[in-house]
Amino acid sequence: MQISVIGCGYLGAVHAACMAKLGHDVVGIDVDERKIAELSAAKAPFFEPGLEDLLQDVQSTGRLTFTTDMSAASGSDIHFICVGTPQKKGENGADMKYVDAAVTGLLPYLKSGDVVVGKSTVPVGTAARLAELVQGHQPDAHLAWNPEFLREGHAVNDTLSPDRFVYGVPGASEDHPAVMALDEVYSTPLGAGTARLVADYATAELVKAAANSFLATKISFINAMAEVCEAAGADVTVLADAIGMDDRIGRKFLNAGIGFGGGCLPKDIRAFMARAGELGADQALTFLREVDAINMRRRTRVVELTRELCEGSLMGKRIAVLGAAFKPESDDVRDSPALSVAAQLQLQGAVVTVTDPEALANAVKRFPELNYDDSVDSCVSKADAVLLLTEWKEYRELDPFVLGGQVSVPRILDGRNVLDPAKWRAAGWTYRGLGRP
Ligand code: NAD
Numbered sequence: 413m414q415i416s417v418i419g420c421g422y423l424g425a426v427h428a429a430c431m432a433k434l435g436h437d438v439v440g441i442d443v444d445e446r447k448i449a450e451l452s453a454a455k456a457p458f459f460e461p462g463l464e465d466l467l468q469d470v471q472s473t474g475r476l477t478f479t480t481d482m483s484a485a486s487g488s489d490i491h492f493i494c495v496g497t498p499q500k501k502g503e504n505g506a507d508m509k510y511v512d513a514a515v516t517g518l519l520p521y522l523k524s525g526d527v528v529v530g531k532s533t534v535p536v537g538t539a540a541r542l543a544e545l546v547q548g549h550q551p552d553a554h555l556a557w558n559p560e561f562l563r564e565g566h567a568v569n570d571t572l573s574p575d576r577f578v579y580g581v582p583g584a585s586e587d588h589p590a591v592m593a594l595d596e597v598y599s600t601p602l603g604a605g606t607a608r609l610v611a612d613y614a615t616a617e618l619v620k621a622a623a624n625s626f627l628a629t630k631i632s633f634i635n636a637m638a639e640v641c642e643a644a645g646a647d648v649t650v651l652a653d654a655i656g657m658d659d660r661i662g663r664k665f666l667n668a669g670i671g672f673g674g675g676c677l678p679k680d681i682r683a684f685m686a687r688a689g690e691l692g693a694d695q696a697l698t699f700l701r702e703v704d705a706i707n708m709r710r711r712t713r714v715v716e717l718t719r720e721l722c723e724g725s726l727m728g729k730r731i732a733v734l735g736a737a738f739k740p741e742s743d744d745v746r747d748s749p750a751l752s753v754a755a756q757l758q759l760q761g762a763v764v765t766v767t768d769p770e771a772l773a774n775a776v777k778r779f780p781e782l783n784y785d786d787s788v789d790s791c792v793s794k795a796d797a798v799l800l801l802t803e804w805k806e807y808r809e810l811d812p813f814v815l816g817g818q819v820s821v822p823r824i825l826d827g828r829n830v831l832d833p834a835k836w837r838a839a840g841w842t843y844r845g846l847g848r849p
Contacts, residue, residue: 413437413597416488418514420447420478422458422567422675422744423531423560424494429466430571431492432476434600440478441485451478459743459770462568486521490593493518493530494560499679505686506535506679515542524552527593531560533620533680535687539580539613556581556590557613559620564674565741573601577608580616621687624680625700630665631672632706638668638847639709648847649829668847670753670801670827671710674738675746678704710846714753714799714827715760717844721797721823727761730820732795734788735802736768736775743770745778750801753827755779767791769804794820803828812839 413436417428420442428440428451442448447457454471456463470476477484485491495510511532518528528546530539534557543555557580562570577598581588591610595602602608611619638648648668656663672678681700688697722729731754738748745751751766758764758781765783766775772784785791788806792798792815800807808830816822822841824831829845836843 413490413593414488415439415597416441416485416491416518418442418482418485418491418493418518419495419510419532420444420451420457421494421496422460422564423562424492425451425457426460426463426562426567426571427492427494427531427560428478429463429470429476430568431597432470432473433466433572434597436475436597437488438476439484439488440476441480441482442478443480445480448478448480459741460567461565461741466568482517483521485518486523489523489526490597491518491522491526491528492558493528493532495532496675497532497534497679497683498675499682503686504682506533506683508534508538511538511542515545519546519549522546522550522553524550525589526550526553527590528553528555529590529594530555530557533559533624533676533683534617535683536614536617536621536691537687539617543582543613554581554588554590554593556588556594557616558594559616561620561623564744565739573604574606577602577606578616578619579608579610580613581610582613584610584612584615586610621680621684624677625684625697625703627665628672628677628681628707629699629703631667632703634666634668635671635710635847636706639706639713641668641847645849646847647849649845667829669710669803669829670714670749670846671707672738673747673749673752674742675744678707678747711749711752711756713846714801714825715756717825717846718753718757718762718797718799719760721825721842721844722762725761726757729762729796730794731757731762731764732792732798732819733757733764733766734768734791734798734800734807735804736766736784737771737802737804740802740804743768743774745771745774748775748778748802750827751775751779751782753799753801754782758782765791765795768802769806771802789818792818794818796821797823797825799825799827800831801827803830812836812841816840 450457454467500507539557641648652666
């Protein structure tokens with residue numbers, strides 16, 4: 413099929429490359445010239461495992477091109493909208509200006525029978541509004557909402573073989589032309605057994621908001637348990653293992669730590685609350701305010717624990733922070749809890765040096781006031797405390813004996829509860845986890 417992908421960020425670049433991998437002819441369109449230049453040279457403009465190999469693989473077939481020129485969409489029949497929906501400045505709601513600009517920019521190039529497919533995460537009601545806009549301009553074009561569930565760090569695999577597809581079309585009609593078009597786009601994963609659900613617009617939009625709210629709630633639940641464990645002298649990691657063995661609960665997403673961040677969960681739960689308020693259903697989501705508050709409290713707690721670890725004062729203390737990305741296997745630092753903690757420590761007088769295998773360039777842009785070092789060895793050198801804040805594999809595997817010889821005082825705060833406390837203590841370290849004695 414002839415496909416355009418509008419917006420080539422973490423979602424769209426991967427989507428474009430994967431659609432070409434599935435055999436379609438794809439043009440990726442973005443307003444960011446630097447991104448388009450890199451993608452055109454088969455270089456990934458951000459770190460995502462497997463993306464660069466995939467770009468090289470498909471670009472040699474000639475099925476994947478990139479441009480900043482929206483008129484290139486006129487050669488396509490299906491147009492995926494993958495632009496950002498960040499939080500509005502000073503408000504909880506989503507900023508829809510990029511989605512609106514992308515769809516408006518596409519209108520002049522729509523032909524009869526074309527299908528516009530929204531993938532961005534949007535407030536419920538957006539699809540119905542945009543369908544009117546599209547059909548006001550081209551009455552024989554269609555609009556569907558097909559929310560995206562990929563995880564950064566696993567985006568290629570999640571796009572090529574997702575858990576499920578959700579198609580939102582008017583009346584949840586199986587016979588809608590957009591359903592047939594999407595079935596053809598995704599024929600390979602559908603043929604391999606991926607489930608697909610057809611829903612109305614509002615339900616499809618709400619599936620994404622509900623899924624992210626559930627995940628955020630699960631993380632904040634276990635972090636709330638960590639707070640109680642700390643007060644009671646209990647161990648939240650054992651508690652999580654034990655409750656996770658009940659398959660109604662499940663062990664995934666029950667790792668207590670410094671909380672969630674990134675370009676999705678925090679802004680998505682806030683946008684969901686804001687939209688529910690507009691719809692008069694705000695009471696239904698007041699619990700998300702607590703989920704958000706528990707999450708933000710983790711960051712303050714880590715700062716307090718670091719102060720305790722440093723015998724009551726942060727002033728002038730050298731703190732080494734391992735990890736800047738909001739999660740491992742990504743260079744995404746949007747709302748990264750690690751960087752937020754690092755910045756708060758620095759504000760309180762500590763001298764903070766941050767390292768990360770992939771995210772330093774992005775981190776420098778967001779927090780230029782912090783010190784950065786691309787080597788763990790020099791980052792931890794002479795440190796008064798080491799904080800593991802993003803659980804990259806290389807940090808989980810650090811040798812406490814080797815590291816102990818490099819720091820000034822062997823104190824570690826394991827912000828993700830991924831280290832073996834007995835091993836670190838045996839090597840002479842003062843170890844603190846979150847929600848663990
Ligand atoms: P991003 O900021 O990485 O990418 C957005 C891209 O859109 C940017 O490259 C930007 O230049 C481009 N853009 C903005 N306006 C444009 C326009 N008018 N025309 C063409 N391009 C334009 O954001 P992202 O992380 O890729 O997220 C995109 C959407 O997908 C958001 O709604 C997000 O919530 C959703 N989503 C993201 C993920 C994820 O893991 N990143 C997962 C699921 C859903």
